[in-house]
Amino acid sequence: MNLLSIGGSDPSSGAGIQADIKTFSAHHIYGLTVVTAVTSQNTSRFLDASPVSAKTLRSQMNAVLSDFEIDGIKIGMVYASQAIYVISDMLSLVGDVPVVVDPVMRATTGGILLQDSALDDYKRHILPLATAITPNLQEALAIIGDIRYEDAAAEEIALKLQSMGPDSVVVTGITSGTKTYDMVVDQNRTPHTLSGPTIHSTSHGGGCAFSAALLCALARGSDVTGAAWSAREFVASRLKEPTATGFGIGIISADVTDGDGLRADLADAIDRFAGIHGIAECIPECQTNFVYSRPSPKTINDVLGVSGRIVRVGSSILTAGSLEYGGSKHVATALLAVSRRFPQVRSAVNLRYAHTTISKMSTSGLNVLKYDRSLEPEGTKTGGSSILWGVSGCVQNVASAPDVVFHTGDHGKEPMTILFGETPHDVLSKVRLMLRHYYR
Numbered sequence: 186m187n188l189l190s191i192g193g194s195d196p197s198s199g200a201g202i203q204a205d206i207k208t209f210s211a212h213h214i215y216g217l218t219v220v221t222a223v224t225s226q227n228t229s230r231f232l233d234a235s236p237v238s239a240k241t242l243r244s245q246m247n248a249v250l251s252d253f254e255i256d257g258i259k260i261g262m263v264y265a266s267q268a269i270y271v272i273s274d275m276l277s278l279v280g281d282v283p284v285v286v287d288p289v290m291r292a293t294t295g296g297i298l299l300q301d302s303a304l305d306d307y308k309r310h311i312l313p314l315a316t317a318i319t320p321n322l323q324e325a326l327a328i329i330g331d332i333r334y335e336d337a338a339a340e341e342i343a344l345k346l347q348s349m350g351p352d353s354v355v356v357t358g359i360t361s362g363t364k365t366y367d368m369v370v371d372q373n374r375t376p377h378t379l380s381g382p383t384i385h386s387t388s389h390g391g392g393c394a395f396s397a398a399l400l401c402a403l404a405r406g407s408d409v410t411g412a413a414w415s416a417r418e419f420v421a422s423r424l425k426e427p428t429a430t431g432f433g434i435g436i437i438s439a440d441v442t443d444g445d446g447l448r449a450d451l452a453d454a455i456d457r458f459a460g461i462h463g464i465a466e467c468i469p470e471c472q473t474n475f476v477y478s479r480p481s482p483k484t485i486n487d488v489l490g491v492s493g494r495i496v497r498v499g500s501s502i503l504t505a506g507s508l509e510y511g512g513s514k515h516v517a518t519a520l521l522a523v524s525r526r527f528p529q530v531r532s533a534v535n536l537r538y539a540h541t542t543i544s545k546m547s548t549s550g551l552n553v554l555k556y557d558r559s560l561e562p563e564g565t566k567t568g569g570s571s572i573l574w575g576v577s578g579c580v581q582n583v584a585s586a587p588d589v590v591f592h593t594g595d596h597g598k599e600p601m602t603i604l605f606g607e608t609p610h611d612v613l614s615k616v617r618l619m620l621r622h623y624y625r
């Protein structure tokens with residue numbers, strides 16, 4: 186997957202296109218950059234901003250658009266009207282991909298990121314390009330430019346902003362007493378309040394990382410509310426330990442391993458999973474989850490999974506929700522059952538059952554196990570732990586870890602196949618093997 190960041194260069198790498206590349210990398214996504222302006226700044230001071238010429242901007246856009254398939258675009262600092270004209274003109278050449286607009290106007294250290302004289306052009310040409318716009322409250326009010334909104338509720342502000350062109354709006358960092366929350370208005374004009382612990386930080390780059398992380402999640406198929414949750418979580422985890430590299434304010438962490446690294450690995454595997462030709466055929470009616478556990482998981486809260494599901498939409502698939510510990514119940518429970526006996530097994534995905542595929546998988550050397558749901562004692566059925574009963578029973582007396590566990594259903598119960606592996610990429614290789622059989 187390739188994402189393009191169009192914005193200003195920050196030589197301290199705290200904000201701007203450098204921050205975006207770091208965020209894309211942390212999500213295991215390749216980042217392309219087109220520079221609109223070169224700023225001179227460090228962690229204490231903002232010294233200068235110089236726009237690149239329209240010709241250079243256009244030629245950078247041509248260079249990337251003619252060579253790469255772009256899966257999403259972020260527009261950050263544009264600075265001047267001439268850049269606005271080039272960007273809106275060139276984006277008409279890009280297909281239907283998510284566009285996140287971060288309407289940055291002033292740097293944390295004081296510099297101008299959007300000239301006042303460019304604001305009208307910005308409203309006219311940039312706002313309508315946005316799948317989502319991510320202002321803070323001050324930026325939202327500056328765009329609306331109507332003093333009657335200054336005391337309005339965040340929801341009203343977000344709705345007014347939406348009426349100015351973007352499909353959806355995420356107003357960030359709204360404070361209310363001791364709480365900070367974000368206000369999302371989705372494309373159906375439905376408001377959602379995202380609240381959580383206040384992040385106390387003066388670090389540089391939090392806003393850039395938020396909008397870039399939002400784009401990562403949108404490009405991976407999340408809806409705007411799910412994407413905003415995952416961007417919040419990403420920024421919160423990065424701000425806990427900002428990097429202090431200069432004498433001034435801290436810079437949001439550049440650690441690309443994302444803490445334990447599980448999230449990035451699983452997200453990358455889900456991306457690749459979605460790209461497997463014909464995979465939509467393998468999504469069961471109850472939909473799919475793809476999970477990855479911490480070492481020695483005790484409960485489903487040690488297992489990372491998609492908080493919604495991976496769902497089939499026509500001939501493609503979509504990740505509905507974000508990656509969360511405890512995000513999966515059923516597939517995570519199956520994984521826990523296997524991991525108790527074979528702790529090296531830490532990842533799993535459930536797929537539609539197909540008889541011929543299963544028999545071919547066992548003949549191609551995979552360890553395929555079966556359980557019979559109709560033999561399940563009454564107690565576990567009502568207790569909701571059928572899967573625990575079935576999978577635990579299967580692995581109890583086998584010598585090696587299963588690659589596949591399946592059952593052929595029961596009255597009103599859909600048959601199911603679960604593929605297991607040590608890592609999400611190990612599971613993926615088994616999915617690919619299964620797909621080869623599926624279509625033969």
Ligand code: PXL
Nearest residue numbers: 193194200201262289292293
């Ligand atoms: O964080 C907003 C931002 C975006 N882009 C550039 C910046 C800043 C803030 O300093 O310098 C280039």
